[in-house]
Amino acid sequence: MNSAQASNPQSDDLIDRLADRELFCPAAYIDGERIGEDVRGEIIVTDPASGRFLGSVPGMDAAQSRRAVDAAQNAFAAWSGLLPQERSATLRRWFDLIMGAQEDLAQIMTAEQGKPISEARGEIAYAASFVEFYAEETKRPNIESVTSHLPDAEVEIWREPCGVAALITPWNFPAAMLTRKAAAALAAGCTCVCHPSGETPFSATALAILAERAGMPKGVFNIVTGKAREIVAPWTEDPRVRVISFTGSTEIGRLLIRQSADTVKRVIMELGGLAPFIVFADADLDQAVEEAIKAKFATSGQDCLAANRFFIERSIYDRFCEKLAAAIMALSVGPGIEDPDIGPLMNKEAVAKQAEHVADALAKGAKCLVGGKRHAAGDLFFEPTVLVDVPPDALIMHEETFGPVAAIAPFDDEADVLARANDTEYGLVAYLHTNDPRRIYRASRALQYGMVAINRTKVTGAPIPFGGMKQSGIGREGARLGMEAFTEVKYVCRDWH
Numbered sequence: 001m002n003s004a005q006a007s008n009p010q011s012d013d014l015i016d017r018l019a020d021r022e023l024f025c026p027a028a029y030i031d032g033e034r035i036g037e038d039v040r041g042e043i044i045v046t047d048p049a050s051g052r053f054l055g056s057v058p059g060m061d062a063a064q065s066r067r068a069v070d071a072a073q074n075a076f077a078a079w080s081g082l083l084p085q086e087r088s089a090t091l092r093r094w095f096d097l098i099m100g101a102q103e104d105l106a107q108i109m110t111a112e113q114g115k116p117i118s119e120a121r122g123e124i125a126y127a128a129s130f131v132e133f134y135a136e137e138t139k140r141p142n143i144e145s146v147t148s149h150l151p152d153a154e155v156e157i158w159r160e161p162c163g164v165a166a167l168i169t170p171w172n173f174p175a176a177m178l179t180r181k182a183a184a185a186l187a188a189g190c191t192c193v194c195h196p197s198g199e200t201p202f203s204a205t206a207l208a209i210l211a212e213r214a215g216m217p218k219g220v221f222n223i224v225t226g227k228a229r230e231i232v233a234p235w236t237e238d239p240r241v242r243v244i245s246f247t248g249s250t251e252i253g254r255l256l257i258r259q260s261a262d263t264v265k266r267v268i269m270e271l272g273g274l275a276p277f278i279v280f281a282d283a284d285l286d287q288a289v290e291e292a293i294k295a296k297f298a299t300s301g302q303d304c305l306a307a308n309r310f311f312i313e314r315s316i317y318d319r320f321c322e323k324l325a326a327a328i329m330a331l332s333v334g335p336g337i338e339d340p341d342i343g344p345l346m347n348k349e350a351v352a353k354q355a356e357h358v359a360d361a362l363a364k365g366a367k368c369l370v371g372g373k374r375h376a377a378g379d380l381f382f383e384p385t386v387l388v389d390v391p392p393d394a395l396i397m398h399e400e401t402f403g404p405v406a407a408i409a410p411f412d413d414e415a416d417v418l419a420r421a422n423d424t425e426y427g428l429v430a431y432l433h434t435n436d437p438r439r440i441y442r443a444s445r446a447l448q449y450g451m452v453a454i455n456r457t458k459v460t461g462a463p464i465p466f467g468g469m470k471q472s473g474i475g476r477e478g479a480r481l482g483m484e485a486f487t488e489v490k491y492v493c494r495d496w497h
C-alpha cells in the first residue's frame with residue numbers, strides 16, 4: 001500500500017477485504033518493475049457506487065511509454081524462442097494463480113468498475129478461461145501444408161510471432177478484455193505493452209502481479225498507466241510495435257487505425273455494437289423475456305453485446321412489453337458490493353447519455369413504461385428503463401446507449417425487420433428468437449453480424465471467434481483465430497538441386 005492509499009478510507013475498505021493485499025497495485029508495471037508506487041499518481045480512480053477516492057496510478061509519459069516498448073522488444077527473442085510447452089507452462093501457472101485469486105480480483109473489479117460482485121466473479125473466471133485456452137493452443141500452431149506446385153522444389157509454410165503487440169482495453173470488462181488479447185499474443189510468442197482504461201487500471205495491474213508470480217520473464221508483459229493519448233500515440237508511431245489490438249469505441253478505433261497507417265501495422269479492432277433483439281410470434285415468449293433481461297442489463301447495460309434495439313412482432317408486442325416491464329420493475333439497483341441486479345454506471349457522461357436517449361425518444365413519440373431517470377441510489381445510478389413505440393429516427397435506434405435503457409418497437413414482416421436490424425454501421429451481435437427452423441437459417445444468413453445468438457443470450461467463451469462485421473471491428477479474438485492474429489505467415493521454398 002502506498003502513502004496516498006494509506007490515508008484514504010475507501011481504498012482501506014477494499015484492501016481490508018483482500019486476502020492478498022499485494023494485488024492492489026497502484027503502479028505501472030514495466031520491465032518487471034513497479035513504477036510510481038510510492039507517490040500519489042496522476043490518474044485518480046474512484047468507486048462509481050460512492051464517488052469516493054479508491055486509489056491512483058501514475059501517469060506515464062511518452063518516454064516511459066517507449067521504454068515499455070524497449071523492454072518488450074528486448075524480451076521478444078527469448079520469449080518467442082521458448083519451446084511452446086515452456087510458454088504453455090507459464091500461461092498455465094498464470095491461469096491457476098488467477099483462479100486462486102478469483103475473489104480478490106473480483107473485489108478489486110467491483111470497487112473500480114462498479115459491476116455486481118457476482119458478475120465480477122464471473123468475469124474473472126471468463127478472463128482466466130482465455131489464459132487456460134491459449135496455454136493449450138500455444139502447443140498447436142498448426143497451419144495447412146501445401147504440396148509443391150514447382151518441379152524439384154519443396155514448399156513449407158511457417159507461422160511466426162509478429163513481435164511487440166500493443167494491447168489497449170476498455171473499462172467495462174477490465175480483466176477479460178485484457179486476457180483475451182494478452183493470452184493469445186503471449187501464446188503466439190509475442191511480447192506485450194498494455195494500456196488499461198484510466199477508470200479501471202487496478203484489475204490490470206493485479207493481473208501483472210500474478211503474471212510475475214507465474215514466472216513471466218521481465219519485459220514480456222508490461223502495463224503502462226496514464227493518459228491514453230500520451231501512451232498510445234508513441235506505440236502507433238513506433239515501427240517496432242507490429243500489432244495494435246484495441247477494444248473500445250468505434251470512434252477511438254478509427255483514430256488508432258489512422259495513426260497506425262504510417263507504420264503499416266496489423267490492426268485488430270473490437271469495437272462498438274448496436275445489437276438488435278428480434279422476437280417472432282412463434283418464439284417462447286417467457287424465454288424471450290428472460291433472455292431480454294440478460295441481453296440488456298448485464299454489467300448495467302455497459303456491454304458491447306448489450307441489446308440496444310428490441311424488435312417484437314406485432315401480434316405479441318403488447319404482451320412482450322408488459323412482461324418485460326414487470327420483470328424490469330423487479331430488478332434491484334445498488335452498489336456492486338451488495339450484489340444487486342444493476343450497479344452504477346461508469347461515469348457522469350454515461351448517465352447523461354441515458355437521459356439524452358430517453359428524452360430524445362420521448363420527444364419523438366415513444367412512451368416510457370418503467371424508469372426513465374436517474375436512480376435515487378446515487379449520482380451514477382440510472383433506473384432500468386423501458387421505452388416502447390420507439391420510432392426509427394430516435395437516437396437510441398442508431399447510437400450505442402451503453403446503459404440500462406431498453407428501446408422497443410413493433411414489426412410486421414420478416415424482410416422488413418431484418419432490413420431494420422441491418423440498418424446500422426455496427427455488426428457485432430444479433431439476438432434472434434423464433435422456433436421456425438427455416439427462419440432461423442434464413443435470418444441468420446441475412447443478419448450482417450459477426451455473431452448471431454438464437455433463443456439464448458450467452459454465446460461467448462474462449463473457444464469461439466468473437467468479433468464484429470462492418471464498423472464493429474476487424475479480426476476475431478478467442479479460438480485459434482485469436483492466436484493466429486498475432487502471427488505472420490512465412491512461406492519457404494527450397495530447391496532440390
Ligand SMILES: NC(=O)c1ccc[n+]([C@@H]2O[C@H](COP(=O)([O-])OP(=O)(O)OC[C@H]3O[C@@H](n4cnc5c(N)ncnc54)[C@H](O)[C@@H]3O)[C@@H](O)[C@H]2O)c1
Pocket residue numbers: 168169170171172173177195196197198228229232233247248249250252253255269270271272273303304305400402428468472473
Ligand atoms: N467489441 C468488443 O469486444 C468490445 C468489448 C468491450 C467494449 N467495447 C466497446 O468499448 C466501448 C466502451 O469502452 P470505453 O468507453 O473504455 O471505450 P474508449 O474507446 O473510450 O476507450 C477504450 C480504450 O482506449 C483508450 N483511449 C481513449 N482515448 C484514446 C486515444 N485518443 N488514443 C488512444 N487510446 C485511447 C482508453 O484509455 C481505453 O483504454 C463501447 O463502445 C463498447 O461497445 C467493445
Ligand SMILES: N[C@@H](CC=O)C(=O)O
Pocket residue numbers: 172173176302303304305460466
Ligand atoms: N461481453 C463481452 C465483452 C464486451 O463488452 C464478452 O463477453 O466478451
